[in-house]
Amino acid sequence: MISIGIDLGGTNIAVGVVEETGHIIGRAVRPTGAQRPCEQVIFDMAQTVRDAVENAGKDVRDIHSIGCGVPGIYDEESGMVLFCTNLGWRDVPLRSEMAKYFNASFYCDNDATVAALAEAKAGKSVNVRSSVLLTLGTGIGAGIVLDGKVFSGSHGVAGEFGHFMYCAGGELCTCGKRGCFERYASATALIRIGCEAALRHRESVLRDLTPNQMNARAVVDAARAGDAAGVEAFDEYTTHLSNGIVTVIDFLDPEMILLGGGVSAAGDFLLDPVRAKVERNKFYTSRPHAAIELAALGNDAGIIGAAMLGRQ
Amino acid sequence: MISIGIDLGGTNIAVGVVEETGHIIGRAVRPTGAQRPCEQVIFDMAQTVRDAVENAGKDVRDIHSIGCGVPGIYDEESGMVLFCTNLGWRDVPLRSEMAKYFNASFYCDNDATVAALAEAKAGKSVNVRSSVLLTLGTGIGAGIVLDGKVFSGSHGVAGEFGHFMYCAGGELCTCGKRGCFERYASATALIRIGCEAALRHRESVLRDLTPNQMNARAVVDAARAGDAAGVEAFDEYTTHLSNGIVTVIDFLDPEMILLGGGVSAAGDFLLDPVRAKVERNKFYTSRPHAAIELAALGNDAGIIGAAMLGRQ
Numbered sequence: 001m002i003s004i005g006i007d008l009g010g011t012n013i014a015v016g017v018v019e020e021t022g023h024i025i026g027r028a029v030r031p032t033g034a035q036r037p038c039e040q041v042i043f044d045m046a047q048t049v050r051d052a053v054e055n056a057g058k059d060v061r062d063i064h065s066i067g068c069g070v071p072g073i074y075d076e077e078s079g080m081v082l083f084c085t086n087l088g089w090r091d092v093p094l095r096s097e098m099a100k101y102f103n104a105s106f107y108c109d110n111d112a113t114v115a116a117l118a119e120a121k122a123g124k125s126v127n128v129r130s131s132v133l134l135t136l137g138t139g140i141g142a143g144i145v146l147d148g149k150v151f152s153g154s155h156g157v158a159g160e161f162g163h164f165m166y167c168a169g170g171e172l173c174t175c176g177k178r179g180c181f182e183r184y185a186s187a188t189a190l191i192r193i194g195c196e197a198a199l200r201h202r203e204s205v206l207r208d209l210t211p212n213q214m215n216a217r218a219v220v221d222a223a224r225a226g227d228a229a230g231v232e233a234f235d236e237y238t239t240h241l242s243n244g245i246v247t248v249i250d251f252l253d254p255e256m257i258l259l260g261g262g263v264s265a266a267g268d269f270l271l272d273p274v275r276a277k278v279e280r281n282k283f284y285t286s287r288p289h290a291a292i293e294l295a296a297l298g299n300d301a302g303i304i305g306a307a308m309l310g311r312q
Numbered sequence: 313m314i315s316i317g318i319d320l321g322g323t324n325i326a327v328g329v330v331e332e333t334g335h336i337i338g339r340a341v342r343p344t345g346a347q348r349p350c351e352q353v354i355f356d357m358a359q360t361v362r363d364a365v366e367n368a369g370k371d372v373r374d375i376h377s378i379g380c381g382v383p384g385i386y387d388e389e390s391g392m393v394l395f396c397t398n399l400g401w402r403d404v405p406l407r408s409e410m411a412k413y414f415n416a417s418f419y420c421d422n423d424a425t426v427a428a429l430a431e432a433k434a435g436k437s438v439n440v441r442s443s444v445l446l447t448l449g450t451g452i453g454a455g456i457v458l459d460g461k462v463f464s465g466s467h468g469v470a471g472e473f474g475h476f477m478y479c480a481g482g483e484l485c486t487c488g489k490r491g492c493f494e495r496y497a498s499a500t501a502l503i504r505i506g507c508e509a510a511l512r513h514r515e516s517v518l519r520d521l522t523p524n525q526m527n528a529r530a531v532v533d534a535a536r537a538g539d540a541a542g543v544e545a546f547d548e549y550t551t552h553l554s555n556g557i558v559t560v561i562d563f564l565d566p567e568m569i570l571l572g573g574g575v576s577a578a579g580d581f582l583l584d585p586v587r588a589k590v591e592r593n594k595f596y597t598s599r600p601h602a603a604i605e606l607a608a609l610g611n612d613a614g615i616i617g618a619a620m621l622g623r624q
Contacts, residue, residue: 168478250469251473253468283469284395287469
């Protein structure tokens with residue numbers, strides 16, 4: 001029996017046939033075409049699953065379970081995707097639609113939650129009792145795993161760390177509130193902070209970039225190269241990120257905190273200052289705290305974690 | 313068999329003999345005398361337990377378990393109170409010291425955590441799967457109960473909501489950091505906000521109070537009476553508190569959030585605006601969220617919850 005993992009994104013539908021170990025033995029991908037009616041997107045999801053199963057040399061009758069990660073919220077009880085901003089979905093009956101194509105149990109959860117599960121089952125946080133994954137991308141996604149199971153709270157909305165109030169009255173967020181954490185610690189925030197620093201440093205290499213060329217990696221590279229604006233911006237960024245990590249510790253005190261998403265590509269250059277600042281700013285100064293590590297599975301975490309939903 | 317609950321505070325040692333229902337059938341209290349060596353305080357704790365047992369008409373040989381709530385952190389593995397600021401305790405071997413006096417199993421946890429357990433076992437959150445108690449006093453304490461058990465995290469420090477970064481770079485906190493939540497939503501914060509509002513409103517009744525007379529209740533009473541400074545201060549306070557409650561929902565999405573401590577004495581006058589602001593500011597606007605209620609057990613929560621530690 002095989003498990004299917006679907007990573008449903010705003011751009012692509014990525015599907016993998018996943019073994020119990022987390023190994024992907026067959027893949028397929030198709031554009032999401034998010035502007036189409038949801039029934040057509042789901043039809044293509046089913047086609048992509050069939051392609052992946054064929055690529056793995058298996059038969060659809062071997063499918064034990066299908067899991068799906070969505071950039072939004074899924075309601076287990078009704079089997080509906082309640083919100084999915086990137087896809088423009090609202091109250092989409094994903095489970096019953098998928099049941100039209102496959103006679104297998106279906107699971108679904110938020111994409112960051114699913115990625116956290118992947119790390120706990122087959123990535124960096126294997127054998128760790130409690131872990132939190134923060135994905136540092138356009139926004140900040142987060143997933144919580146307690147005792148090997150995803151923790152979604154009482155109404156399916158736990159782990160919405162990107163929007164905790166970090167700086168009351170601060171930067172305006174896409175959600176309409178001010179001061180949300182992701183305005184200070186996402187890749188988007190690093191770009192904003194980098195632009196602001198560049199305005200203060202006439203000699204910065206960041207001043208040679210058009211807005212289209214400006215990205216998180218450019219700021220990281222500038223910081224690595226000792227560019228004054230880059231160094232200043234990255235220092236401010238890691239301060240915000242470590243403050244948020246201290247808040248995760250204050251709330252949940254997990255055994256491990258994983259960093260994933262675009263900014264985490266900076267590797268130890270990110271980890272070293274973040275670890276030092278968390279150590280310095282944590283509340284219980286002499287108590288041990290969560291290990292802070294880089295997520296290990298990269299882009300495959302969405303597929304692997306989705307497949308693992310049926311194996312919790 | 314009876315359970316003993318000890319509420320060890322900076323001022324008093326309060327002990328109760330507690331039935332399984334949470335009913336207290338005997339009590340005793342003694343001053344803590346926190347400036348003394350910890351062995352003497354623990355000796356008096358044992359005396360107070362004996363008094364309470366006698367007052368309940370029971371025998372010390374009937375004691376099944378002894379639980380203790382401390383304003384600090386206890387390490388289950390070593391049996392030590394690691395920190396307890398009010399008592400000046402650090403690495404105090406409370407379990408082995410208590411074992412000199414009683415042949416009963418001993419449990420201990422943070423006082424706010426213990427109060428949250430009391431509410432879950434015998435108070436407002438009975439039969440609720442997940443709850444968070446916020447105590448709005450000098451600082452902000454918090455306790456998390458998941459599936460009927462206290463959740464203390466991987467290193468015993470979960471639920472330190474008073475110090476989550478709420479306003480980066482903001483008010484200086486007693487912990488040395490800036491912008492901690494309790495600087496904005498504790499009783500102490502309500503007093504500060506009230507004083508600031510009084511300076512802006514020449515006609516305010518709050519201007520007739522000396523610093524010694526100024527307290528959270530005075531600000532609440534002024535707000536109730538329509539005093540402009542009181543109304544403004546209480547509105548600002550409930551905005552901060554509701555923002556923090558939204559953050560609790562963003563992180564943990566519990567089924568119920570309870571408000572206890574001094575400020576909660578304002579009752580519905582506090583609850584009504586807080587509920588309305590949470591409803592307005594929560595991230596998933598159309599999803600249901602935690603019920604927000606007043607804690608029911610008041611000062612007895614510490615004793616009852618401590619006794620319940622042995623019954624989890």
